[in-house]
Amino acid sequence: MKLFKFLGFPWIFVVILTSCGNEPTIQEYYVENLEESNFIALDIPASLLANNEDLDEKQKQTLESIRKVNVLAYPLKANKEKYEEEKAQLQEILKNDEYQLLMRYGSGLRKAEIYYTGEEDAVDEFILFGFDDSRGVGLARILGEDMEPKEMLNLLRSMEKGDFNLEGIKNITQMFEGEVELDIREERSK
Numbered sequence: 206m207k208l209f210k211f212l213g214f215p216w217i218f219v220v221i222l223t224s225c226g227n228e229p230t231i232q233e234y235y236v237e238n239l240e241e242s243n244f245i246a247l248d249i250p251a252s253l254l255a256n257n258e259d260l261d262e263k264q265k266q267t268l269e270s271i272r273k274v275n276v277l278a279y280p281l282k283a284n285k286e287k288y289e290e291e292k293a294q295l296q297e298i299l300k301n302d303e304y305q306l307l308m309r310y311g312s313g314l315r316k317a318e319i320y321y322t323g324e325e326d327a328v329d330e331f332i333l334f335g336f337d338d339s340r341g342v343g344l345a346r347i348l349g350e351d352m353e354p355k356e357m358l359n360l361l362r363s364m365e366k367g368d369f370n371l372e373g374i375k376n377i378t379q380m381f382e383g384e385v386e387l388d389i390r391e392e393r394s395k
Contacts, residue, residue, distance in 0.1 A: 231298055234295065238291075245278040246275075246278075247274075247275070248275055249276065267357060270353075271352065281339065291342050296334075299332070303322055305321050307354055314338040315336070317333065319333055328353070329349070329351075329352070331352065331354075332344065332345070332347075333361075
C-alpha cells in the first residue's frame, strides 16, 4: 500500500501540471487551420528572403537569423461571422503570458500587433497579427534563432517602406486581397 502511495503521488503531480498548460498556442492554431479551405496558408523559406543586394550588413544578419515564415490569413470575403470568430480566437491566444507584446499600431477597424517568444535578446519567434474589417485577419510567424527585436523591427520598417526588393513573396498581399487565385493545397503538395 505504501508503494502505491509513493508511486501514485508523482503521477498525480504530472497530471496536475500538464492540465494547467492546456491553453492553445499560435502554433496549434496555425496547424489546426492549415488545411481549412477558407484560409490562405504559406510557408516561406528563408532562402526567398535572404538573397537581396539592397540590404546593409545588419539587415543581412537579421535576415540570416530567420529560418522560415509561416503565413495564415482568413479573408473577409469567406464569411463575416467566421472572420469575427477567428479574430477573437487569435486575440484570446495572444493574451497568454508566453507571448510578449513588442509593438502595436492602428486602431478601430484596422490593427496590427507584433509579439515575440523567447528572451528579449534572443527571440525564437516573432508573431505578426493583424486584422482589417474590410479585408480579413492575418497571422505571420517568423521563426528563427537568437533574433534581435530591435533589428527585426528595423528590418520590418524597411520592408514596409519598400527599401528592398522581396520579389519572391510579393503575391502574398495580392492573395490576401483576393487578386490572385491559387489552390493552396496544390501548392503545398509540390
